[in-house]
Amino acid sequence: MADNGNNSNSNLIKIKEQFDFGPYPYFPLEQSPQHETESLFIHNLITPYYLKYKRLPPQDNLIILDAGCGSGYGALTLALANPNARIVGIDLSEKSIELARHRLHYHGIKNYEFHVLPIEEIGCLNYQFDYINCDEVIYLSDDPQVTLQKLAQVLKPQGIMRVNFHDQYQRAEQYRGQEFFEWLGLKKNNPEDQAIHTVRLIMQQLQDEVNLKKNCWQPALGNRLDRWGQEYILMNYLFQCDKGFTPLDVSHYLECAGLELIEMVYWRKWRLTELFTDPENVPAIIGAVEAIATPWERYYLRDLIHPHERLMDFWCGYPTTPQATILREESLIYLHPQLCTDVVKTAWRSTLEQGQAFPISHFLKTPAQSCFFQAEVSLDFVTASVLWPLLEMPMRFSQIKDRWLHLYPQDWSTSNPTDAKVITIKLQEILFMLEKYLYVLIVSNSYSNPI
């Protein structure tokens, strides 16, 4: 036991030294994620909260933890995506925390605090969090089960956590590369410019056909002599305590922490059937297994034959009864807040002026991505004109329907008055389709009959 403790401490020291040397990520102070729609979408608590509860999170007194916040770029993204929230960042590395503080101050964020603190001691802050972001951290932990449990203990009952683990299968070659460099003694003096230089030299001089080089070396990054090149080599070849996990390991850790999966952050990437040329017509055994497997088992099976993602990146929370989307006359329909931007508005207006469809998925790709394809989601001209006011404010379903009938009182093909029943069904289909991608959120607080 004593040895384990010492190992743990020495590993924490190794991690701290690595990130004091090179706080991650290396983004210049002045760079801002304010126009990074995809990242804001992921960091906005509304996204996972709606997925789990089919409603919006409370707006006041939100408190968000960035656990292992590094140089603070993620914390800044969290602050911009959740402007009402207080951001608490913790990290082992003093240099990273210094930079993170400086970054949020530089960008005019007011409501934040940072602490040099290991995640394992998060309880000492006496906070309960609405949202915990633990991005690119937990795979460094000696005991991810304990780390996850510590985080779960400071999560509010309705709170949500985003966590990710390195995928053992996808990163297998990278881990062999790390072992190779460890054997050469390059991970001993952590961290060291000379070691980074030596790795670069070895990678450059290996034959192109050597697997590690062929499959895991990005010369455009690795050959750079600046901080980006340094970060690339550190985070891939000399990464201290970097470990890989299987989806079944992750499932086990979640169970031990009393948490359940909400969705993958890049949420459609784990369907087994998607790996087949015709997903609708797969061998019976595949369909049968997919139907009964848990999400993590499906991910595992997919991973065994197509380990595609470096990270198993997901949201989780305490178990609740799954909520179905219910549409009622008085349901409030929101455009996802990350779509309510000037850029989207200008493009939307311009397509309307030209009488064209609005390609909504061009402006927010993440929810429409899958392993092999990017779904194209468009609003036809009529829908785009009817939903236009959502860019400014939410509307009730009944209001949207009235607007449709007002804008299009006649059926263009028959010149008959537009049939309200037909429009109700059509609008319902459209909204459910858009809600599937979270482009719109359907919030039904009352208990009247569904449509």
Ligand SMILES: C[S@@+](CC[C@H](N)C(=O)[O-])C[C@H]1O[C@@H](n2cnc3c(N)ncnc32)[C@H](O)[C@@H]1O
């Ligand atoms: C790869 S960086 C990720 C930084 C940031 N989350 C991001 O994704 O941009 C990992 C960070 O986690 C910190 N870290 C690792 N283990 C930690 C622990 N047990 N407690 C607190 N911080 C930790 C490291 O110091 C480092 O800054």
